[in-house]
Amino acid sequence: MIQRSSRQHPSEQLALDVEGLTVTYGNEPALWNADVRLVRGSLAAVVGPNGAGKSTLLKAALGVVPRVSGRVRVLGEDPARRRRLVAYVPQRASVDWDFPTTVLDVVLMGTYGRLGWFRRPGRKERALAVGALEQMEMADLAGRQISELSGGQQQRVFLARALVQDAEVYFMDEPFAGVDAVTEQSIASLLGHLAQRGKTILSVHHDLATVPRYFEHAVLLNRAVQAVGTVKEVFHRGNLDRLYGGRVPADVPELAST
Amino acid sequence: MSVPWVELDPTLVVVAAGTTAVGAVSGALGCFAYLRRQGLVGDVVSHSALLGVVGAFVIAYAVTGSASRSLTILVPGALITGTAALMLARSVSIRTRLNDDASLGVMLSIFFGGGLFLLRWVQRQSPPIAGHTGLEDYIFGMAAAMTRADLWMVLALGGGALTALLLMWKELKVFTFDPDFSRSLGLPSRLLDALMMALLVAGVVIGIQTVGVILMIALLVTPAAAARQWTSRLSTMSLLAAAFGALAGAGGALLSASEAGLPTGPVVVLLATAIFTGSILLAPRRGLIARARARRAMRDLPPSAAGGAS
Numbered sequence: 001m002i003q004r005s006s007r008q009h010p011s012e013q014l015a016l017d018v019e020g021l022t023v024t025y026g027n028e029p030a031l032w033n034a035d036v037r038l039v040r041g042s043l044a045a046v047v048g049p050n051g052a053g054k055s056t057l058l059k060a061a062l063g064v065v066p067r068v069s070g071r072v073r074v075l076g077e078d079p080a081r082r083r084r085l086v087a088y089v090p091q092r093a094s095v096d097w098d099f100p101t102t103v104l105d106v107v108l109m110g111t112y113g114r115l116g117w118f119r120r121p122g123r124k125e126r127a128l129a130v131g132a133l134e135q136m137e138m139a140d141l142a143g144r145q146i147s148e149l150s151g152g153q154q155q156r157v158f159l160a161r162a163l164v165q166d167a168e169v170y171f172m173d174e175p176f177a178g179v180d181a182v183t184e185q186s187i188a189s190l191l192g193h194l195a196q197r198g199k200t201i202l203s204v205h206h207d208l209a210t211v212p213r214y215f216e217h218a219v220l221l222n223r224a225v226q227a228v229g230t231v232k233e234v235f236h237r238g239n240l241d242r243l244y245g246g247r248v249p250a251d252v253p254e255l256a257s258t
Numbered sequence: 259m260s261v262p263w264v265e266l267d268p269t270l271v272v273v274a275a276g277t278t279a280v281g282a283v284s285g286a287l288g289c290f291a292y293l294r295r296q297g298l299v300g301d302v303v304s305h306s307a308l309l310g311v312v313g314a315f316v317i318a319y320a321v322t323g324s325a326s327r328s329l330t331i332l333v334p335g336a337l338i339t340g341t342a343a344l345m346l347a348r349s350v351s352i353r354t355r356l357n358d359d360a361s362l363g364v365m366l367s368i369f370f371g372g373g374l375f376l377l378r379w380v381q382r383q384s385p386p387i388a389g390h391t392g393l394e395d396y397i398f399g400m401a402a403a404m405t406r407a408d409l410w411m412v413l414a415l416g417g418g419a420l421t422a423l424l425l426m427w428k429e430l431k432v433f434t435f436d437p438d439f440s441r442s443l444g445l446p447s448r449l450l451d452a453l454m455m456a457l458l459v460a461g462v463v464i465g466i467q468t469v470g471v472i473l474m475i476a477l478l479v480t481p482a483a484a485a486r487q488w489t490s491r492l493s494t495m496s497l498l499a500a501a502f503g504a505l506a507g508a509g510g511a512l513l514s515a516s517e518a519g520l521p522t523g524p525v526v527v528l529l530a531t532a533i534f535t536g537s538i539l540l541a542p543r544r545g546l547i548a549r550a551r552a553r554r555a556m557r558d559l560p561p562s563a564a565g566g567a568s
Contacts, residue, residue, distance in 0.1 A: 051353050080444065088442035095436045099293060109432045113443040145490035149463040161439075171442075250504055 014073070015040040016061070016169050021070030023053070023060045032224040034070070037066035038202065039167075043195040044217035045231075046203040049244050052222045054204040055091065058171040061202075062088055074169050083113050087167035089158045089175055097146050097154060104129055106140040106157050112166030130161040136184065152183035153252045159190065169195065172203040176210070188214045208248065211235055269402075272470075273511050273544040276404045276412050277522070281507025282417035282463040284474075285481035285499035286423065287461035289492065290454060292482035293434050297475060298359060299455075302347060302366045303462040307374030311396050312340030312380060312467065314382030329467060331407040333415065336463045343369045344455060344534055370471070399470030401511035412464045419460040422453065430454065431492055433496035468511060470523035480530040480535035487541035506530035 022029065031053040031223055038044055040161060043112040046054045053157055059065040061072050064079050074085040087110070110132070111125040115195045121129075128256070133139045136156040141149070149157065155175060159240055191214065202219070211218060211231060218235045220226040220243050227234040264492040291300050314335025319325050343365040350361040378392050395403055404412075414440050423430065433450045441447050458478075465474045485498035510526030 059438065062442045063444075064438050083442075083444040086442065088439055090436065090438045090442075094438060096293075099435045100486060100490050101431075101435065102491065102497050105491075106435075109428075109439065112428055112432055112440075112445075115428075117429065120428060147490070248369070 013039065013110070015042065015075055016202060017071075017073040017076075018057075018061055019071045019073075021057070021060050021072065022068045023056050023065060024068055031060060031221060034221070034225045036061075036202070036219055036228055038169075038217065038227060040200055041195050042200050042202075042211055042217050043215050044200075044202050044219055044228075045110050045211050045215040046202060046221055047205055047208060047211060047235075047243070048220045048221035054221055055173050057219075057221060058088070058173055058202065058204065059153075060104045062086060062171055065097040066098050079169075083167045084165070087165035087170045088131040089162045089170070089172040092151065092154050092158060092177060094173075097149070099146065100141070101146055101148060103138065103144045103149070103157050104131065106146060107132055107142075107160045107164055110161040113165060127150075132163040133157075135163060136160045136190070149188075150180075152179035155179050155187070156183065159187065167199070169200045169202065172201065174204050174206060176205065176207065176214075189213075208240070262495035263565060264497065270512070270515060271516060272406050272409050273404045274508050277338075277401050277503045277507035277511035277526075279409075279412050279416050279507075280468055281477060281481070281526075282407060282500040283420060283503075284461045284465050284507075285485070285501070285503025286496045287419060287457050288478040288480075288482040288503070288512050289485065289496045289499050290423075290434055291458055292428065292479055292486070293492075296458070297479045298362050299344065300458055300462055300478045301475040301549040302343050302362045302369075304460050304466055304471045305366045305465055306343035306369035306373070307336035307340045307466050308335065308336035308396055309369050309376060309472045310373075312373055312376045312393060313473075315337065315390070315393060316376065319387060322539065325387055327392050327403070328366045328405070329411040331418065332467075333411055333463055334339065336466060337459060339369055339373075340459045340463055341455075344459070362433050373471075393494045395470070395521070396466055397470050397472060398521035399466070399468050399473065399526070401468040401522040402515045408467065413462065415460050415464050419457045423457060426450075426453065427493075449555070453522045465507075468522050473523035473527045476527040476530055480527070480534045484530075485546045486536040487537040501535050502530070504532060534566065 002148055014035065014037050016038040018034060021031055021034040023031040034057060037046060048054055056065060060067045060070070074082070077085065079086045089164070104126070107129040108121045108125055111121050111128060115121060115125070130139060130142060133142055136159055138156050138160060140152065141153065146154070146157065159175060162172070177183055179187065188251060193205070194201060195216070203217065217229065218231050219228050220234060221241055222243055226243055227239050237248070291297060314332050315325065315327065318331045347361040347365040350356055350364065354361070355363070377393060380387060380393065380423045392400070429440070429445055429450060432443070433445060433447065436463045437447060440450070462474055462478065465477055469477050481502035482495070482498040484502050485495045488498060489495050506526050506529040506544060509529045510522050514520040514522040514525045537545070538548050
C-alpha cells in the first residue's frame with residue numbers, strides 16, 4: 001500500500017468532498033448548499049424525511065442531475081473526469097425489471113465505463129461479472145431473466161454491478177429497501193468489507209433503527225445538511241427530533257440520548 | 259387469380275426489397291421505442307411527415323418547375339417536419355404545464371392537419387400540377403409506387419440507422435434500461451436521447467411511402483411487441499422484430515401489389531397484427547396459453563410444493 005505524505009493538501013486525503021452543492025427542480029430547491037466530507041473507508045448513511053433530497057444528493061454528486069452550484073471532489077479529483085472513481089447503485093424501483101435482459105448482462109453494465117465507446121464486453125469482463133455475482137451469492141442465477149428475480153435478488157444484482165465498477169466511492173440509494181432478513185445481513189457485511197478495504201460508501205437509508213448497526217457515519221439531511229459525523233456523535237434523539245420535526249417514533253432502539 | 263410476383267417482375271423485386279428493408283429496420287428500431295414507451299413519439303413523427311412530404315413536393319415544383327415524387331426529394335422534407343414536431347412538442351412540455359403526451363398530441367394534430375390542408379391545396383390547383391396524383395398515397399401507403407431510386411434512399415437511410423444502432427448497442431441498451439446509471443458512467447444522455455430520436459425519425463420516414471403516415475406506427479411497435487413475447491434478450495428481440503417486420507412489410511407489399519389499387523398500409527398492419535396475435539397466444543412462458551397452463555399446474559400442486567418462488 002502506498003503511504004501518502006502527510007504534508008499533502010487536506011482535500012486530497014478526503015475520499016469524498018462535497019462543497020456547497022445546490023440543486024433545484026423547477027423553482028423548488030431540492031438540495032441546499034450541502035457540504036459532506038468523508039475520509040477514506042467511511043461507511044455513511046444519509047438519513048432524513050421524505051423529500052429531504054437524499055437521492056438528489058447522490059445524483060448531484062454523481063452528475064446524474066445538474067447542479068446549480070457546488071463542487072464535488074473524489075480523492076481530490078473531479079469525478080466527472082475520472083468516472084472510474086465512483087460507482088452507483090440506483091433505487092431498485094427506478095428501472096423496469098421486465099426489461100428483456102439477463103442477470104449477467106446487467107452486471108456487465110458495470111464494465112461499460114472502463115470499456116469506453118463502441119467496445120463490447122469480452123471474456124475478461126465476463127469473468128469480472130461472474131466474480132461479482134459469486135460474491136453476492138448469485139452466480140447460479142447468471143443466465144436468469146431479470147423479471148424472474150425477487151426483490152432481494154434484484155438488489156444483489158445492482159450491488160454486483162457496482163462491485164464490478166471497482167470504484168473508490170460507492171453511492172447507494174436504499175440498498176436495503178425491500179430485501180429479506182438474509183439478504184439484509186449479506187448486504188450489511190458487504191458494506192463492512194468494502195469499508196475495511198478503504199472504499200468509501202454513502203448510502204441512503206430509511207430504517208433509523210438499523211443505522212447504528214450497519215453504519216459508522218451519518219449524514220442528517222433535510223434539503224440542507226444538518227449534521228455530518230460518526231453515528232455516535234450525530235445520530236442522537238435531539239438531532240433526529242429536529243430532523244424529522246419531532247415525529248421520530250419513541251421506540252427506535254439503539255438511539256444514543258442527547 | 260394470377261400470381262404475378264412469381265414471374266419476378268423487376269418492379270416488384272424493387273418493391274419487395276424496399277418493403278422488406280422498411281419492415282426490418284422499423285422492427286429493430288421499434289424495440290427501443292417500445293421499451294422506452296415512445297410509441298406515441300413514432301406516431302407523431304409519421305403523421306407530421308406528411309406536411310414535409312407535400313411541402314417538399316411544392317417547393318421542388320416551385321424551384322424546378324417540374325413535379326417529382328422521388329423519395330430523394332420528399333424524404334428530406336419528411337425528416338425536417340418529423341423532427342420539428344418532436345422538438346416543438348418537447349419545448350411545449352418544458353415551457354408550459356402541458357404534459358408530454360398532450361404536447362405530442364397537439365403537435366401531431368397541427369402537423370398532420372397542416373399536411374392534409376397543403377395536400378388539398380395542391381390537388382385543387384388550376385391548372386393542375388402535373389404529377390401531383392400519388393401524393394395522397396402517402397396517407398395509407400402505396401408500395402407499388404417505389405422506384406429503384408426510392409429503394410436506394412430506403413437502403414441508405416435504413417442501413418445508416420441500423421449501423422448506428424449496432425455501433426452504439428451497449429450505450430443505447432444501458433441508457434434505455436437504466437438512464438441514471440448510464441449518466442453516472444459519464445454517458446452523455448442528451449446525445450444518446452437525440453440519437454435515439456434521430457434513429458426513430460429515420461426508421462419512420464423510410465416507411466411512409468409504402469405503409470403510409472397513419473399506420474406506420476403499427477410497423478414500428480407491433481413487431482417489437484410480438485418479439486418480446488418470445489424472448490428475454492434484447493438482441494434476440496431486435497432480430498426477431500426485424501424478421502417479423504420484414505415479413506409483414508414484404509407480405510403486405512406483395513399482396514397489395516397483386517390487387518391493383520389496394521393501399522399497402524392496411525395489409526401490412528393486418529399481417530403484423532396476425533403475427534402479434536399468434537405470438538401473444540402461443541409464446542412459451544409469456545404467451546396467454548402458456549400462462550393459463552402454468553396457473554392450472556400451480557393450482558394442482560400440493561400446498562407444500564407451491565410456495566418456492568423466492
